[in-house]
Amino acid sequence: MILCCGEALIDMIPAPVAGAVPMVDGADAQTGFVPHCGGAVFNTAIALGRLGQATGLFTGLSRDLFGQQLMSALDASHVDHALAEVSDQPTTLAFVHLKDGHAAYHFFDENSAGASLRPDRLPELPEQVKTLFFGGISLCNGAAAETYARLAARETGQRIIMIDPNVRAGFASDEAAYRRRLTAMVAGAGIVKVSDEDLHWIYPGDAPIEDKIRQVLAAEAGQGPGLVILTLGSKGAKGYLRSGPTVEVPAQAAEVADTVGAGDTFNAGFLAAASEAGVLADAASGAMDLEQLRACLGYGARAAAVTVSRPGANPPWRDELAG
Template sequence: MILCCGEALIDMIPVAGPDGQTAFVPHCGGALFNTAIALGRLDVPVGMLSGVSRDRFGVQLADALSENNVQTDMLVRSDRATTLAIVHLVDGHATYAFYDEGSAGRMVRPADVPDIPEAVEALYFGGISLVSEPAADTYAHVCATAGGSRLVMMDPNIRTSFITDEQAYRARLDRMMPHCDIVKVSDEDLAWMTGGSGSIADQAKAVLAKGPKFVIVTKGAEGAMVFSDGGHASVPAGKAVVVDTVGAGDTFNAGVLAGLTQQGALSKEAVATLSAEDLVPALSYGAKVAAVTVSRAGANPPWKNEL
């Protein structure tokens, strides 16, 4: 089983009201939530570790996970409020304003985390859950203590507008890197993490030097590349008529993890034996899955039978 560790929140999606003014409709979201849903729809055994409120929005999130084949017994429930992300769409591209202070997701502490079952073969981290304390340090703790014998993948999915302590955030990512087998970033994330000097290959090498076996870099319509110390490989983006890009990267990540599952490579030991070329089938599957998501509104990943 894959355990997605991080935020589950409510995206307030803008819609045109009957009076011509903008209204906002609550949709389940969050980078880690989206990936968990996508994995569940792809028939990959998956669970979620997250702080989730008992309020109306929290019930909406937990119900959505269950309805999409995601195990919910690792959720940390509380009476704190649910994180809200106000979404603004411009030409199909999303920007976000977050309301997260004191939320159920943000306030998760190491003592709240239940024991991770032996059935969990892989851990997936990322998103805004790695930004704000105490939850960010809690997930870093889980990565360090539970990642030693399990495959670990991380996608920081950097939202610069959400970062209040850049130095602490960069230090946290650096502490997690040695425990990661796969780090996935967009080309923009990679430039932010490394300072943007040199080629993408140079920047990827700088991240590899911090410990991961592979660095996957997505470049939107230009596809994705994977780098290792032994070489690199690339795959094209899936063909699609883009409606919006909400959840595209999250779905891509689910496709990569699902692809590794199909290859029988969902373990730290198996991934350690792979080359960059060996990851091409998993990246291609990720691109295929993401192409469906961008072809329809919102973070709405495909079910396996749609592929």
């Protein structure tokens, strides 16, 4: 099983409202918000389940209406949420603003179910959990972020760990603590997926991106990540192995509806392909075969292309990528 560890929330997506009501200034209130299941780690779990992988989710879930919506979505995509901590705290809401197909977010997370996790309540993981995936806004703040960091530290060397920092600096209440947390988790992971923006924020300074990638690969005197994946949006992705070689794959052609969930789906595609090929451990150690790496990155790119072709985070099912 691949256990995804991080946020599950509701994206409030703007949508036209029929029968707009005139406002005081004479303008029409033409936009409302529709609740959609989301969160970077939740999206990755959903995509993995749809791609046929045994998948679980460790997060904080609410018993409220939105929490029930999240659990129903997990069930529909065959994602096990037995390890999630369920409480009466409210579900995190993220109001989304879309501009030219790109999303910006405004979060309501205070005292939420997701924020209620505590490091002294870490779950014992069943033996079938072989890989842990971390990322998203769940790593930003407070006790919940420390819970995920503590779990990653506890399982380092015991299970394969992948992290996608997916930096959201504007959401962090303490940027210095957030940066320290991410730096430590990146150093302890076997596989790291980043954008150039992520790297420049985690490792400030004017050094070229390639130098910062090599800095990640050299973490902990050779005991850090074996593979760094750099995603480049429409320019594809590159995989950097600690042993030195680099593999590049192009993005797949797609008519873009929006980019919501694209990176999350890429993560799931890579993990699914590497898991099925039995090479996740090789990736984490830096000993992955180059053609296997190319194939796994390519599968991630194919999966992401389906997601961007339709509105919202709606990852493909396995049979949509057949052939």
